[in-house]
Amino acid sequence: MxxxxxxxxxxxxxxxxxxxxxxxxxxxxxxxxxxxxxxxxxxxxxxxxxxxxxxxxxxxxxxxxxxxxxxxxxxxxxxxxxxxxxxxxxxxxxxxxxxxxxxxxxxxxxxxxxxxxxxxxxxxxxxxxxxxxxxxxxxxxxxxxxxxxxxxxxxxxxxxxxxxxxxxxxxxxxxxxxxxxxxxxxxxxxxxxxxxxxxxxxxxxxxxxxxxxxxxTGDERQQHLLRTTAPESAWAYLATDIDHRTDGTVVTLAPTARLDDLVDAVRAAGELHELRPWRPSLTDVYRDVAAPAAGAATPTGTSPTGTTSTEKEQAA
Known part of the structure; x- marks a missing residue:
């Protein structure tokens, strides 16, 4: 070791x-x-x-x-x-x-x-x-x-x-x-x-x-990726967190909420296109823990993983 x-x-x-x-x-x-x-x-x-x-x-x-x-x-x-x-x-x-x-x-x-x-x-x-x-x-x-x-x-x-x-x-x-x-x-x-x-x-x-x-990347919370035409107001009461992404909306269900409750609420207000379990990727985790502090200057050319195209890692 x-x-x-x-x-x-x-x-x-x-x-x-x-x-x-x-x-x-x-x-x-x-x-x-x-x-x-x-x-x-x-x-x-x-x-x-x-x-x-x-x-x-x-x-x-x-x-x-x-x-x-x-x-x-x-x-x-x-x-x-x-x-x-x-x-x-x-x-x-x-x-x-x-x-x-x-x-x-x-x-x-x-x-x-x-x-x-x-x-x-x-x-x-x-x-x-x-x-x-x-x-x-x-x-x-x-x-x-x-x-x-x-x-x-x-x-x-x-x-x-x-x-x-x-x-x-x-x-x-x-x-x-x-x-x-x-x-x-x-x-x-x-x-x-x-x-x-x-x-x-x-x-x-x-x-x-x-x-x-x-x-x-694991998450014990009930997280699902949702794509629907139903307005958020129709089902948001079932969630403790809502994260809008390019591929859909990540919904973290409240501890007392059931997945069936979310399905019923969505279908009552619109069309349900997709609903599947979701967990963050390592890239998502990295962005959460290594992102610059709010208000910190970001170097020119910074990539999603925090690297830059112009600087070499010196003494690092």
Whole structure:
């Protein structure tokens, strides 16, 4: 198990991380999400020993992380850290040897990952000759070539086409299947929802939500999506909350109200086009917990997931 406990980090007067605690169990995929500047990359660098925290600790299976532990970690940075003019097979074998793998095993492992990621025919190509998507595959192979005990991946799906996304998702599932704790950051919340066992949401350096996808998106309230021509006044007395959306109206029934009561009230005043159970997506949850505070300035180009098209995540 990889565990961060009470991690705090500041750069000058700027507090980047504030008492961040999370754990990634063996065989588990953890999605690490948050806007630019939330603190994701900084906490990953702390795990890898690139950056030291001001306070808090990182452990693997209950032991303080040492250089030996970090040699058994696989790290995929958001900014590629490969050699542009080095040939793929040579490069991957070299990275494996840097992690202590003997030369023969390193060569075999490089072959395996090039084949697994659909790059075997390009084994003698230089990195600079590949598309950005294929370079991303090589970066993943470099993180995996030494059979790591822990995987830490920063935006591994960035720039990939749908087929490449499927390949990478399958690889991460397989790594978790062999007992590796896998944590990756992503702005693709639909992918995180589909792929991950648990999710941790970071905002302004603090954990604002964490749990399984079901725990974060589940809702014990009686929520239904309604599409009707009946006026809201005809049935609103049955609801404790009404949320108008582009695809219909989400109705939260009062504890004493029955679904049949809603159906009767709607049909008495208009046509009922659709009524089905509804629960929020991970994107809905993210918007609730990570949205800017009312009145806060929003950066130009902000996407629905809180990222911007112009800013890079610096020290985050």
């Amino acid at each position: 990889l565990r961060l406990s009470g991690i705090t980090k500041s750069y000058g007067q700027r507090r980047v991380l504030e008492d961040v605690s999370l754990e990634v169990r063996r065989g588990e995929l953890l999605g690490y999400v948050g806007g630019n500047g939330a603190g994701k990359t900084t906490s990953m660098r702390i795990v890898l020993g690139v950056t030291e925290p001001d306070s808090g600790s990182v452990t693997v299976d209950g032991e303080g992380v040492t250089a030996a532990h970090r040699a058994r970690m696989g790290y995929m940075p958001e900014e590629r850290g490969l050699y542009d003019t080095m040939r793929l097979h040579q490069q991957l074998a070299y990275f494996a040897e840097l992690h202590g793998v003997d030369r023969r095993t390193a060569a075999r492992s490089a072959d395996y990952w090039l084949d697994r990621l659909g790059l075997h025919e390009r084994r003698d190509n230089r990195l600079e000759d590949l598309s950005l998507g294929n370079q991303q595959r090589v970066q993943l192979a470099a993180a995996l070539v030494h059979a790591p005990d822990v995987l830490v991946l920063d935006e591994p799906f960035s720039g990939l086409d749908p087929l490449a996304v499927d390949v990478m998702a399958e690889v991460l599932r397989d790594e978790a299947g062999r007992g590796v704790p896998v944590v990756f950051s992503s702005h693709q919340l639909d992918l995180v929802e589909r792929l991950c066992d648990r999710v941790c949401v970071l905002k302004d350096g603090r954990v604002v939500a964490a749990g399984t996808v079901a725990e974060l």
